Amino acid sequence: MSSGAEPSPTATSYCRFIARRGSPPLDGAASLGVTGVEVDLGSGQRRHIWTYGALRSEEPIRPNAIDVLLTSKDEPGASLFVQGARFAADLRERAPQLSARAAWLREKRMWFVLLAILAALFFLGYMSGFSPAKSIAKALPDSWRERLGKTTRESMTEGHKECIDPAGLAALKRLTDRLSQGAPANVPFNVHVYDWSLMNAFAVPGGQIVLTKGLLDKSQSPDETAGVLAHEMGHGIEMHPEAAIIRGIGLGATLEVMLGGTTGGGLANVGLMLAQLGYSRDAEREADKHALELLKAAGISPKGLGNFFTRVVKMEADEGDKSPGAFSWFRTHPPAAERARLVGAQHDYPASPALDAGDWQSLKSICNKTRAADEAT
Known part of the structure; x- marks a missing residue:
């Protein structure tokens, strides 16, 4: 036979044909025609006669297949089961769209199309000022954001014990609840304190916030701590942590998550990654704006936050190029002097201390009792 000749019919194989769902199966013989x-x-x-181009297989036909289950656009609703390794091998040659390789290429093609669509959305969003990462973050299920937040928090605080003194936890809850009055109802907050000398606070996905003992020790009033906590709540309201991680993980991993996959061990160092990424200056200013709104809604003066920023300016000047610890998250924020001026420009309104003297002392003593990450709750 010349290379351009049509393939000749093959020997018959046992088959079972079903005309439509619910119809009785009919036994017969199948062969590969021209x-x-x-x-x-x-x-x-x-x-x-089911033409080769119209065939579809329930499972890709692999080299070691011993039977096939076929449908066809020529006869919608019907199905055909054929036994025989030789039949399967010959059919794979004549209808290559049924092979495992073809199925793999179709799947990859779908990924490429989705990647191209998302890349186009990212580009259009960038040109228009729209944030695709934030939109994806808002589309994530709450359960996934909570799991991501827990993983991030544990990664970020590795080696530091969580502070769980009951009186301190009760005071912290009262402060959190008071500040949450001005937050959207669908954004719950869960605040944790860690026995960590670093002076800072940071938000992680799922409305979770970490405060450090160093921050509480260096805060001179409950209003200062309330101001910093309100700022991190602002990040949570805007879903800045989720958006930053989505950008850091990359488009492909984001697709995997959105399509129901998992990032597995890739989240092991997500806390470190989030700390290194930081936020844009615009994101920090958004969080400051929310902080001032939350403080006003809670009837807490913003002056404590302003005093805190003023002292940070002095500490930064005294510190110079020396940076305590592995990270200095405050260095990713807008200049503390700029933020102090923003707070100072706010109009006065009726306010009371964020916590009374007893609760403030309880909060500052919250690390009198601690729990390691691997201890039972």
Whole structure:
């Protein structure tokens, strides 16, 4: 046979044909004809021919396949089961779209199309000032954001014990609840304190916030701590942590998550990654704006936050190029002097201390009792 000749028919193989769902199966013989699979169901039954290009297989036909289950656009609703390794191998050659490789290429093609669509959305969003990462973050299920937040928090605070003194936890809850009055109802906050000398606070996904003992020790009033906590709540309201991690993980991993996959061990160092990424200056200013709104709604003066920023300016000047610890998250924020001026420009309104003297002392003593990450709750 010349290379341009049509393939000749093959020997028949046992088959079982079902005309439509609920119809009784009919036994017959299937062969590979010139244009398609030919099905002979015996005398009194019409002969069926399913063209090769219209065939679909329930499972890709692999090299070691011993049978196939076919459907066809030529006869919607019908199905054909054929036994025989030789039949399967020959069919894979004549209808290459049924092979495992073709199925793999179709799947990859879908990923490429989705990547291209998302890349175009990212580009259009960038040109218009729209944030695709934040939009994706808002589309994530709450359960996934909570799991991501827990993983991030544990990664970030590795080696430091959580502070769980009951009186301190009660005071912290009262402060958190008071500040949450001005937050959207669908953004719950869960605040944790860690026995960590670093003076800072940071938000992680799922409305979770970490305060450090160093921050509480260096805060001179409950209003200062309330101001910093309100700022981190602002990040949570805007979903800045989720958006930053999505940008850091990359488009492909984001697709995997959105399509129901998992990032597995890739989240092991997500806390470190978030700390290194930081936020844009615009994101920090958004969080400051929310902080001032939350403080006003809670009836807490913003002056404590302003005093805190003023002292940070002095500490930064005294510190010079020396940076305590592995990170200095405050260095990713807008200049403390700028933020102090913003707070100072706010109009006065009726306010009371964020916590009374007893609760403030309880909060500052919250690390009198601690729990390691691997201890039972």
